[in-house]
Amino acid sequence: MKLYEHIGKKLFFRYDIPIPYGKLAENAAEAAEAAADLGEVVIKAQVLSGKRGKAGAIAFAADPGEARREADRILQMNLGDAGVSKLLVEEKLNIEQEFYLAITVDGTTRRPIVLVSLDGGMDVEEVPEERMIRWTVDPYIGFQDYMVREICRRLGVGGELRKEFASLIPKLYRLFREVDAELIEINPLAVTQKGFIAADAKVTIDDDALYRHPQLPVIREKTVLELKAEELDLAYVELDGDIAIMANGAGITMATLDMVQHYGGAPANFLDFGGGADIEKTAQALELLLGTNPRVLLINIFGGITRCDVVAEAFARVKETRGIDLPVSFRLVGTNEAEGRAILQKVGIKSFTTMDEAVRHAVEMDRPS
Amino acid sequence: MKLYEHIGKKLFFRYDIPIPYGKLAENAAEAAEAAADLGEVVIKAQVLSGKRGKAGAIAFAADPGEARREADRILQMNLGDAGVSKLLVEEKLNIEQEFYLAITVDGTTRRPIVLVSLDGGMDVEEVPEERMIRWTVDPYIGFQDYMVREICRRLGVGGELRKEFASLIPKLYRLFREVDAELIEINPLAVTQKGFIAADAKVTIDDDALYRHPQLPVIREKTVLELKAEELDLAYVELDGDIAIMANGAGITMATLDMVQHYGGAPANFLDFGGGADIEKTAQALELLLGTNPRVLLINIFGGITRCDVVAEAFARVKETRGIDLPVSFRLVGTNEAEGRAILQKVGIKSFTTMDEAVRHAVEMDRPS
Amino acid sequence: MAIYINQDTRVLVQGITGRQGSFHTGQMLAYGTKVIGGVSPGKGGQVVEGIPVFDTAFEAMEKEPADASILFIPAPYAKDAALEALDAGIRILVLITEHIPLHDAVEIMACAESRGATVVGPNTFGLVSSGLCKIGIMPNRYFIPGPVGVVSRSGTLCYEIVGHLTENRIGTTTVVGLGGDRVVGLHFIDVLKQFAKDDDTKAVMLVGEIGGSAEEEAAAFVSSSMRKPVVAYLAGRSAPPGKRMGHAGAIIERGRGTFDSKVKALQKAGVAVAEMPAEIPEMIGDLLSESS
């Protein structure tokens, strides 16, 4: 779960990580009021998209009037499907230098990794390897002071800057562990007269650990359908095509999408309904897909924990109660295959045994010759 | 640093470890008042000696009158050189069973160790090995829930008791780590209708880590001289004999005492003034010893970091300013030995080169034939 | 010779009394796996599918020493059970559990590393040495002995591919599911090293997907040290960048781990990359007859 900047900064504040003075504004008047208090300000759309700067959703304002105008403008924007409902109005920092600092988990080493660079800002991805320090942390030993000394030596940093890093990184690491973060990123980490200030805050909490953090606000930036899928514990992503796809397992669902595209079709979604779903859940997944009004429905089941008869039964039930009148391409093999196939036949659906046949059939039906 | 029971229990309370209701009393009236609030009570002298129970410094009282009388009696007591100035007056527990629970560091494994026994109480040292669980904890992994399950299995404990242990031990381990304890002991750990209650609390904080815990009260149960020695950073213990002993290093000081005893003498103290002391500190150590009015002074120096000339100079200075008129046996070898010997000669002291000679000389002077 | 596990591997089931645990204990026994005990706190003394249940892994190891353990433990308790198994002396830990918190997985891996134990998963279907020992949840009938070593990040997609092989009468030596999480114990490269040494394995099938850099690392190993033919299939060609698709690992981050970068790396290492699962049996068949 990604956190909005202002929530990430609240966490920073709680861990004694310096942040700019700022206020949250929900309309232009509040933004102007904040500017009256803070002087020169920066106004930032509170959205989860990473490209606010390039999209123009960050603006400076010298006075309350300008703050009002810019706030008005930004509140009208649409950023990555989502509107802007909140603005963070902060004192404009006198930035001398922009650093980059992040902590995440590296899948390759299976350990936390601290990333530090003296070249922060918008183009941090282009920083050459030798100017980006990657420090892998033994989770049992944790982040120790000597690591700051060595990181700073490699960066060629001493004096006050080293003291700032020595104070900052251990706090950030503690936050990282204690809130079960997947990623904490400060970019830019502003160097000012007053020392380091986190000018931005990107914090992503591990979804699987959210149950341990009931105090965190729930943040969702999803479509209504995606939210509904989440409630049903389905992995669902909307796409632009016409062929609705449902399969059991993330890998095989991806492979199904790949094949649809390979044969010239366009997937309408990604829907992995997981393993071992019961009739009820399978039926709900189907209903959700049908609600998106696709042109063709492609179901690809390779039964393992998932039982073919359960999927077929769910399909039959939905067909009877709600009606399914679009073309369906159904692939069904694996556990209780014969039973499943029989159920489908009763409701007039012929099923395929291979993914290849099923996908080709779906694509053909989508583009009648 | 040993903590008084009531301070240990305050720590327990802060870590959500159940303790009895209780009040601190400094006189009989306060004890009676506490008994009026609490009903039947137990009154316990707040001293650091381990044998309060056997010494009669713990008493039960059924009503405020009895509480007043018992408090009066205990406040008159002398326990291991120390008077009783505070009493802990607690509700009398309805104890069904007495367990034993402790955490300390085991020098052999170099790791924390959790000790648990279902046979708690006064004679816990006699509990047979097989009824005392010793669970060594990897400091990096910490104390995990599964350890409670296995400890309980070995103890043959299930159900509610296991739940109580599962709730208690992890808290105690956290306390142990976070306050830098050398030892935490709950004996007895009372099993009552309301679950576990820590009927006693023995907490010893690592002296070397006290600087990290400024919030802890400073507790000293030492003689005036020992306190003064502590201020001077000397390792000093008072003993019953006549020969004052000063040496550099704990091992050699112990060996000097052993040899004094071997030759029939009686040491007046243990004083290790450490390595590398300067003239000032050495002189202060000497002054302290002389202040105890011993019959003989034995100084045993094997100079390494400690310089012989510095010790000799300190001795000469004290002799000149204060006067040293008791018999002195001085052994002096090692770093700057010649210089030291010359300085001593000037103030009329002949020094020995071996420990054996010096000790024998000291014992002879103590018992003139 | 089989890698990781074989007919003598003694297997413990943690969480044996649950729905999944008991069902798959039966399935593993049916496959021929030596399941020798189960763990379920507070249920010691029960019997599941003829297998004795113990209260703790320590008790199990005392009474029925095991080499490997498979975990059917709900995510919030999985770390504790995994550390218990490692502390009790288990050498191979198979973590079926999905949704284990990331930081818990990090700790499990660090603990396993310090004890020299092997972790498969989490969020894996397990592993099987075909015909000898299955420690996992995959359908028994697809895993018949043969010359192909299979290693996969996905579950059902792996069954799909092994199913294609089986239909074409191509069996497997060992099939390993790495698991779909960001932090998993075994990576492609670990399993490839084993396959490289295993005389019975004549060809290797690698089933990857977008995200992470495990496929690129595998390609580097194949290029430097692998003498056996390798076929790969990768899922996620059509995935839009940055969208999360069920597997936490399947996020495209910073240009690393894209479909194209993986295909390029593998092909450069001499790996044949299949376009579709259905092509795989023929590709493997050809490579096997070439190399024999």
Place this chain on the structure above:
Amino acid sequence: MAIYINQDTRVLVQGITGRQGSFHTGQMLAYGTKVIGGVSPGKGGQVVEGIPVFDTAFEAMEKEPADASILFIPAPYAKDAALEALDAGIRILVLITEHIPLHDAVEIMACAESRGATVVGPNTFGLVSSGLCKIGIMPNRYFIPGPVGVVSRSGTLCYEIVGHLTENRIGTTTVVGLGGDRVVGLHFIDVLKQFAKDDDTKAVMLVGEIGGSAEEEAAAFVSSSMRKPVVAYLAGRSAPPGKRMGHAGAIIERGRGTFDSKVKALQKAGVAVAEMPAEIPEMIGDLLSESS
């Protein structure tokens, strides 16, 4: 052959710019020790006694790879410096520092164990392979080559005893100070194992004291596996029980670790226990001539 360290051992000094660090660097150099660098954060580039100073142990290891490191670091910072040395790849860590917090020592030992490194101390005088390499703070002149291996919990008392040996022209192979704290890296038994294997060591001198159970464990080892003569001296016969005497370890706890229990265990194992330091040279001399 020398145990732990020899003429080729490259030694780093952490805290080299301090009073103690610089003094003992000079002393070690005078003894012949290969001190190759020092560490002192913020003082990189300086030179102490002709030895280059680096900002971090990593930098030192990059530029002047070392095998061992000796720490003259104040107690509150000792854990950090010790972990740094271990992380940078130091194999033998000599902790001179006194008053390191107990829980810090526990962590240092756990970290060293996970990396297979040896820790001497804390609160030790160090160790010396006589005539070859001294890593410690003991006076140089007492440590001359010879046939006796010495291992001691105390400092000055050990010098006293080695001094007696030296006066009697009995030299030493290696002298190891275990350190006086409750938690130390090497125990008697570890060093005895090395002496047992070391051809140059013909007899062993063990200097113990009351408290702990290290002497009892040493006795068990001598009894089962030591073929060489061992002499022991123990301090603390006259210590009143339960009084703390400078060494945290020297507390008599629960009847374990008393003077009598140690003497009894050692004597039962065939160890000659000296009554007084002055007797030791003759005892050792007799045993050496017997065994040769």
